[in-house]
Amino acid sequence: MDVARDRGAVAIDRDECKGCGLCVEACPPRVLRLSAELNRYGYHPAEYLGSGCTACGICYYVCPEPGGITVLRRQVA
């Protein structure tokens, strides 16, 4: 798995996430899942599988929280 070649990546704010799972359902390449662990609020926060993100931004838009998800894209040199 060549992480470096992925177009994008996401960062999830564990404690802002409410574990609604909408991002998990929405992600086209299905590279998100709900964590088995709980956050301090008691939700299972979303987490990135670590590779395969296309930086499509969909998860950002379906997430009801202002900063639950941050989407990053690889800069073309």
Place this chain on the structure above:
Amino acid sequence: MASDAPAMAVIHGRSPIFYRRFDRKDDDQHQTHYCPGCGHGIVTKLLAEAIDTLGIQDRTILVSPVGCSVFGYEYLDVGNIQVAHGRGPAVATAVKRSRPDSIVVSYQGDGDLAAIGTAEIVHAANRGEIVSVIFVNNAIYGMTGGQMAPTTLLREKTTTTPLGRDPAVHGYPLKVCELLATLDAPVFLERVALGSNKQIMATGRALRRALENQVHGLGFSLVEVLSPCPTIWGLDPAEAQTFVRETMTRTFPLGNFRDRSASAVPRRLAVTVPDLGELPRILGLGPASGADGASDTVVPASPVPTADHRIVVAGFGGQGVLLLGEFLAEAGLSAGYHVSWLPSYGPQMRSGTSNCHVRISAVPIDSPVVSRPNVLIALNEPSLRKFLLSMEPGGLVLYNADRVPVDCAGNDVRITPIASTAIADRLGSAKVGNMVMLGALLEATGMLPDGALDRALHRLVTQESWYELDRAALQAGRAAVHRMTAAPAEPSLARDPAMG
């Protein structure tokens, strides 16, 4: 967060339109109060993005409703107002008209907009107010725990339709876009949804259009967003999204119902709010030339520092009850006091009862309601009986008759009978009975200087013929007080029938 990926740049992240911290929460101050999967969170985010894209943060004024989205002002760093249930479009109208350069957004739920606020939205749309309305339709009252809304789907079970919504009993789902599309004025009406990725993106575009129209000075724009409420619907967030997409849209078809953005003529509202300094002139309170040409410059105020007159004037319609109160307030004002005048509106036109509350005070008035009067002017017997018991001990009653009913005397108040109607009749018009009473009151109490009353007369009496009669009536009232104090229970005063 991206420390391990230096070549990565943020393309979607927390909008700068959100406050960095949401103060209403003690902790987790970056998180909203919405339930997991709630559509309000998504709409708020899309709204923030639209505001950012259009660069209108400093001009935007968000009008938040009553409902789950009541805390809009906690989240978006724009101008914020939170209004009474359903009144968003009315407040938005006022804000936009008084601040034409602002971008005014009325954010509303379906209980707010389509139930209690139906009149406000219909009329704002019909007037073509230059505002943007975001209508979040989740087909339920969310905040209060799931009562039926006018938008609730047929057969849907709610706490108030436990057997399901039955059109024969509860009517049909109210289709707001379709309803408003019958009006001529709206510029943009669109129904979108949060039922899929594509729908969410389309919602973002529609919200931006609604704001953009306002930036361009076009008229009324409304976006209805079919929005999940997983909590009340009893569905998990993904199921609720599916319900929006597959079920709600069957009752509420998506689409554009009006788009005149291209043809509508941009308008720029003239500021209709006058300069404060102009108000006296506009209201006709500017220096008036009195009937005798007296100068109207306000005399140096020398209010009695302890003055606190709480006056009730009561009688039947046609006796000039309200006008008497107005004279008092006007005279009090010109004597340098704080005053209030609170008329009660009953069916006065048809000889119903009528009363008004007047306060004349040396200090600012907390409430215009007089619940414990120290002065009562009772122009008929029912009014005397109605208000007598509420009087403060030691208070003064002026009663329009030649004697006081036996069972009313003996209270801890001074009741002075002044047969004002009879006196006025003798002067030529029963209509000046109120002025007789006014003269009597001022004579009995000395509560206001003569000059103040003169100025009130100049202001309120416009016809010279009435002016003379009013002066005569005032004088007769003053004289009547002296007759009464000279001979309190003089039966000879009973010559005239008390009431006209």
